[in-house]
Amino acid sequence: MEIHIVADADAGAKVVADLFERTVRDAGDSGAVLGLATGSSPVPTYTELIRRHRVEGLSFAACRAFLLDEYVGLPAGHEQSYHAFIRENFVSKVDIEDASVISPNGAATDPAAEAAEYDRRISEAGGVDLQILGIGSNGHIAFNEPGSSLASRTRVVGLTRSTIADNARYFDSPADVPVRAISQGLGTILEARRIVLTASGEGKAAAVAQLAEGAISARWPATVLQTHPAVTVVVDEAAASQLELADYYRHSRALESDIPLSTDR
Numbered sequence: 001m002e003i004h005i006v007a008d009a010d011a012g013a014k015v016v017a018d019l020f021e022r023t024v025r026d027a028g029d030s031g032a033v034l035g036l037a038t039g040s041s042p043v044p045t046y047t048e049l050i051r052r053h054r055v056e057g058l059s060f061a062a063c064r065a066f067l068l069d070e071y072v073g074l075p076a077g078h079e080q081s082y083h084a085f086i087r088e089n090f091v092s093k094v095d096i097e098d099a100s101v102i103s104p105n106g107a108a109t110d111p112a113a114e115a116a117e118y119d120r121r122i123s124e125a126g127g128v129d130l131q132i133l134g135i136g137s138n139g140h141i142a143f144n145e146p147g148s149s150l151a152s153r154t155r156v157v158g159l160t161r162s163t164i165a166d167n168a169r170y171f172d173s174p175a176d177v178p179v180r181a182i183s184q185g186l187g188t189i190l191e192a193r194r195i196v197l198t199a200s201g202e203g204k205a206a207a208v209a210q211l212a213e214g215a216i217s218a219r220w221p222a223t224v225l226q227t228h229p230a231v232t233v234v235v236d237e238a239a240a241s242q243l244e245l246a247d248y249y250r251h252s253r254a255l256e257s258d259i260p261l262s263t264d265r
Contacts, residue, residue: 013044031062035131060096067103071178104182119154131192139220143183152185209242
């Protein structure tokens with residue numbers, strides 16, 4: 001696991017966007033399969049990728065993408081659906097085909113069957129080349145709440161009170177927040193060939209510390225990423241504030257980048 005500690009979310013977005021750009025360019029005309037996340041954490045990265053598309057000619061035309069999750073009960077056209085979110089914040093501003101960006105159908109009459117079908121579609125696409133993740137304050141990734149099986153597949157999940165409270169800011173009333181979602185499972189996420197997780201703010205510090213330095217446990221679902229061979233974690237100083245090995249991570253990145261090291265440590 002590579003840990004990058006950056007000054008702020010904008011600096012982190014450039015690191016994450018570099019990984020996306022490399023993945024897209026390496027795939028060429030065959031097209032990369034991208035795993036997209038919603039919520040506030042990835043938005044700076046999407047903003048940077050939009051800039052690179054418009055200013056530097058980075059093309060997503062050959063790409064396909066899968067979303068991590070969707071609220072049960074919200075149709076694709078609902079303004080708070082993740083189908084709508086990713087189009088507003090990324091898809092509509094680059095050249096990827098709208099039909100190539102796939103999300104679970106939150107309005108499906110049989111959500112469990114929809115979840116299983118979604119998992120199958122990811123496999124049929126050959127899997128995800130690069131998956132971006134955020135992390136919840138309780139350590140969830142996608143909607144895999146504490147207690148999730150570390151081998152779980154895409155399924156219908158119930159949301160914890162803390163996650164519902166965190167997401168209430170996007171709705172008119174806490175009572176409007178869906179309490180279930182279709183979410184890629186931890187086992188599904190781990191099948192991505194490369195994973196990048198980004199977080200900012202002191203509210204994520206405990207979860208980031210467990211992710212990087214804690215024991216692998218269903219209590220902190222994100223810790224399962226320690227078992228993946230290609231994970232990059234990009235966090236700002238506030239989110240990194242509880243990392244006991246922060247100085248080592250900075251030292252390691254400096255060596256890789258040939259940045260002169262301070263001699264007072």
